[in-house]
Amino acid sequence: EVQLVESGGGLIQPGGSLTLSCAASGFTFSNNWMHWVRQTPGKGPVWVSRIKSDGSYTTYADSVKGRFTISRDNAKNTLYLQMNSLRAEDTAVYYCVTGDSGYFLRWGQGTLVTVSS
Amino acid sequence: EIVLTQSPGTLSLSPGERATLSCRASQSINNNYFAWYQQKPGQAPRLLIYHTSSRATDIPDRFGGSGSGTDFTLTINRLEPEDFAVYYCQQYSSSVLTFGGGTKVEIK
Numbered sequence: 001e002v003q004l005v006e007s008g009g010g011l012i013q014p015g016g017s018l019t020l021s022c023a024a025s026g027f028t029f030s031n032n033w034m035h036w037v038r039q040t041p042g043k044g045p046v047w048v049s050r051i052k053s054d055g056s057y058t059t060y061a062d063s064v065k066g067r068f069t070i071s072r073d074n075a076k077n078t079l080y081l082q083m084n085s086l087r088a089e090d091t092a093v094y095y096c097v098t099g100d101s102g103y104f105l106r107w108g109q110g111t112l113v114t115v116s117s
Numbered sequence: 118e119i120v121l122t123q124s125p126g127t128l129s130l131s132p133g134e135r136a137t138l139s140c141r142a143s144q145s146i147n148n149n150y151f152a153w154y155q156q157k158p159g160q161a162p163r164l165l166i167y168h169t170s171s172r173a174t175d176i177p178d179r180f181g182g183s184g185s186g187t188d189f190t191l192t193i194n195r196l197e198p199e200d201f202a203v204y205y206c207q208q209y210s211s212s213v214l215t216f217g218g219g220t221k222v223e224i225k
Contacts, residue, residue: 104152
């Protein structure tokens with residue numbers, strides 16, 4: 001069974017930093033592109049970032065470019081999102097998602113990030 | 118960035134009826150790179166349809182997708198109680214992946 005388990009969310013002050021992790025199991029993690037997608041309650045999901053299976057290629061939404069960094073450790077079957085210079089508008093549930101072709105096949109349960117003073 | 122506009126915002130229907138959900142893109146979608154998701158309260162979205170009309174694994178055949186260019190449709194035949202939820206469209210034609218704002222299908 002495919003499992004994606006996010007962790008690392010919480011309450012953080014504006015300007016602060018946070019690192020999210022996603023532990024993957026039940027599939028060959030090292031063969032899959034991975035994404036982070038976020039969602040504010042009552043709104044549609046928003047794609048944040050993606051990383052190629054071997055970690056050699058990454059892309060970001062304009063809203064997080066230069067502040068967020070996606071990475072992966074294929075030996076540990078783990079995806080990361082380093083988030084710096086956090087803003088109130090970054091408050092959301094962050095999902096770890098598989099998606100080789102651009103659509104999002106498997107989703108984690110999400111981790112809540114709240115940016116507030 | 119391709120903007121996706123979903124309509125209607127809310128659809129009030131009874132079990133057994135057909136639901137027709139629309140999504141319009143601000144630019145033409147290439148290669149039919151279009152998907153639909155279902156989301157229930159407290160849950161992550163679930164992939165229903167990819168490549169415009171291909172059903173994902175374990176998705177019942179009452180769910181169907183169609184469309185091309187800038188106009189796409191999700192049809193749900195004979196609504197079951199478990200189908201009342203929010204539905205999102207998504208395009209993966211451009212390097213920036215985008216979602217629509219959602220259509221809520223509620224019980225009339």
